[in-house]
Amino acid sequence: MLDPSDFIQESIEGMKNTIGDKKAIIALSGGVDSSVSSVLASKAIGDNLVAVFVDHGLVREGEAEYVEKTFQDRLNLISVDASEEFLDRLEGVSDPEEKRKIIGEVFINVFERVAEDVGAEYLVQGTIAPDWIESQGNIKSHHNLALPHGLVLEIVEPIRELYKDEVRIVGSELGLPDEIINRQPFPGPGLAVRIVGPITPEKIEICRKANAIVEEEVKKEGIEDSLWQYFAVLTNTRVTGVKGDIRDYGYLVVLRMVESLDAMTAHVPELPWPMIKAISQRITAEIPEVTHVSLSVSDKPPSTIEFA
Ligand code: XMP
Numbered sequence: 001m002l003d004p005s006d007f008i009q010e011s012i013e014g015m016k017n018t019i020g021d022k023k024a025i026i027a028l029s030g031g032v033d034s035s036v037s038s039v040l041a042s043k044a045i046g047d048n049l050v051a052v053f054v055d056h057g058l059v060r061e062g063e064a065e066y067v068e069k070t071f072q073d074r075l076n077l078i079s080v081d082a083s084e085e086f087l088d089r090l091e092g093v094s095d096p097e098e099k100r101k102i103i104g105e106v107f108i109n110v111f112e113r114v115a116e117d118v119g120a121e122y123l124v125q126g127t128i129a130p131d132w133i134e135s136q137g138n139i140k141s142h143h144n145l146a147l148p149h150g151l152v153l154e155i156v157e158p159i160r161e162l163y164k165d166e167v168r169i170v171g172s173e174l175g176l177p178d179e180i181i182n183r184q185p186f187p188g189p190g191l192a193v194r195i196v197g198p199i200t201p202e203k204i205e206i207c208r209k210a211n212a213i214v215e216e217e218v219k220k221e222g223i224e225d226s227l228w229q230y231f232a233v234l235t236n237t238r239v240t241g242v243k244g245d246i247r248d249y250g251y252l253v254v255l256r257m258v259e260s261l262d263a264m265t266a267h268v269p270e271l272p273w274p275m276i277k278a279i280s281q282r283i284t285a286e287i288p289e290v291t292h293v294s295l296s297v298s299d300k301p302p303s304t305i306e307f308a
Pocket of ligand 1 (some may be wrong): 302
């Protein structure tokens, strides 16, 4: 059984010894793993830890402000709006893997620039046990990361032995807000994996608003803790609709809500019908570009959780 206060003490001592008075950097996404790692590292080395929130333009509604508000008093936080750089590189790209590759590359470039500016020698990462056990079981705990333009950072992974439930326990002990600790997972490439086909600023806005409505209504219903993820996908399909007396040709949005333990498999549970209807009505009323909302009922496998 994990004793969270012992774990925190040992982790802080370990990082103090490893990093000393050098500078470290961490990419803070606002998810529970990077949040817990950031707060632990900051307790160890104070302002020598620089936490960087990179806004790739595909984050949730109000996310940059939310991360700033939550962490500005806890961390030495830098927020970088790199959305133009990301969106320029993504223009016209439809292939899901190509989107991920581009986002990964631009992210590393932006991150390397910040790391150089702050003179970081260490990179703190929120790797947890399943990340390395399931992927490449023999990955060394001590290793370096060479960035594309030559910067080499030594990796520090304070929560690499923990599982998600333990990360949450440590997060609570550190006094992080429940909202951070129990947040649904949000993919690194963000809304890019929820927009089918080419990404445009208009489509990002539609997808962002639809996702915000889903989050609000699921929380209003009080079932957020029973779902692994709940979100909206903007498809590349146009559907005829009618608004007033005028026929319209708008987007099809798909609602996706799944239960899962580890995202390896997932299933769609029975969902409260009035909530689904309320989400559908709000999306078509509040987002004029959408004419049709449907509900995904496919489990994983054979479907994946995300659409793109
Ligand atoms: P799929 O869609 O493969 O997703 O069933 C499984 C889990 O992983 C998340 N996901 C990602 N997370 N980068 C991430 O950081 C990605 O490229 C990515 N693709 C999917 C997804 O939200 C789900 O929790």
